[in-house]
Amino acid sequence: MDYVIIVAGGKGLRMGSEIPKQFLPVAGKPILMRTIERFHEYDPALNIILVLPESQQAYWHQLCEEHHFSIKHQIANGGDTRFQSSKNGLALIPEDEDGVVGIHDGVRPFVSKEVIEECFETAREEYAAIPVYAVTDTLRYIDQHGGGKNVLRSDYRVVQTPQTFDIGLAKQAFNQEYKEQFTDDASVVESLGCQVAMVEGNRENIKITTPFDIKVAEALLG
Numbered sequence: 001m002d003y004v005i006i007v008a009g010g011k012g013l014r015m016g017s018e019i020p021k022q023f024l025p026v027a028g029k030p031i032l033m034r035t036i037e038r039f040h041e042y043d044p045a046l047n048i049i050l051v052l053p054e055s056q057q058a059y060w061h062q063l064c065e066e067h068h069f070s071i072k073h074q075i076a077n078g079g080d081t082r083f084q085s086s087k088n089g090l091a092l093i094p095e096d097e098d099g100v101v102g103i104h105d106g107v108r109p110f111v112s113k114e115v116i117e118e119c120f121e122t123a124r125e126e127y128a129a130i131p132v133y134a135v136t137d138t139l140r141y142i143d144q145h146g147g148g149k150n151v152l153r154s155d156y157r158v159v160q161t162p163q164t165f166d167i168g169l170a171k172q173a174f175n176q177e178y179k180e181q182f183t184d185d186a187s188v189v190e191s192l193g194c195q196v197a198m199v200e201g202n203r204e205n206i207k208i209t210t211p212f213d214i215k216v217a218e219a220l221l222g
């Protein structure tokens with residue numbers, strides 16, 4: 001069976017809003033509900049695990065009632081790092097389960113059905129897959145003395161989620177000790193020595209991080 005773990009255990013410091021950013025409404029509906037809906041639309045049989053700080057779970061249940069949100073999901077507790085949040089979500093998947101697990105940021109409500117499908121199918125064949133897109137701005141490397149140097153942007157890709165993995169592989173990877181360079185789930189799997197396949201992401205799949213991103217999100221739905 002396939003699973004998606006929607007991680008929403010962060011602090012939202014860059015958003016700086018009173019309400020945690022995953023609950024902020026965009027065109028009248030909380031971001032997190034929009035994100036979960038995308039995966040349910042892709043596959044209504046997909047098992048959904050939502051990772052939320054324990055202190056926010058009662059509020060989430062209240063929001064679900066208010067919005068008549070009835071998509072079935074399990075809840076895991078958020079961790080101090082994204083690594084720990086993903087790991088807590090993975091712990092709810094039975095040990096002997098076969099299939100693919102996607103790990104997706106709760107604050108990326110604009111992932112397309114095609115990208116979700118491509119990520120799950122590529123991981124089924126190649127064990128690990130991530131959506132990426134080409135950099136469109138010029139990039140500059142800054143050294144430790146503050147000096148700058150132009151770099152070849154075609155050497156880089158911007159990485160999105162969902163990041164999809166064979167379930168056994170993901171569980172093995174998240175048994176490692178946490179390292180600071182684990183900024184996404186693929187970096188955890190890669191540190192086992194595994195290759196991660198890349199699929200073309202969709203540009204609208206932004207990570208809602210700052211108040212500016214809320215304006216972009218409203219515009220995308222407008």
Ligand SMILES: Nc1ccn([C@@H]2O[C@H](COP(=O)(O)OP(=O)(O)OP(=O)(O)O)[C@@H](O)[C@H]2O)c(=O)n1
Pocket residue numbers: 007008009010011012013014015051078079080081082083085086105106107207208209
């Ligand atoms: N300990 C953490 C940290 C992050 N996340 C989740 O990972 C996703 C991407 O992280 P980001 O957008 O950076 O969220 P925050 O960490 O909440 O933001 P900030 O760094 O501004 O505090 C978010 O859905 C966030 O909730 C998580 O589940 N657990």
Ligand SMILES: C[C@](O)(CO)[C@H](O)COP(=O)(O)O
Pocket residue numbers: 082105159160161183184185207
């Ligand atoms: C996982 C991620 O969204 C891929 O782009 C990103 O690495 C999360 O980074 P954050 O700074 O912890 O939000």
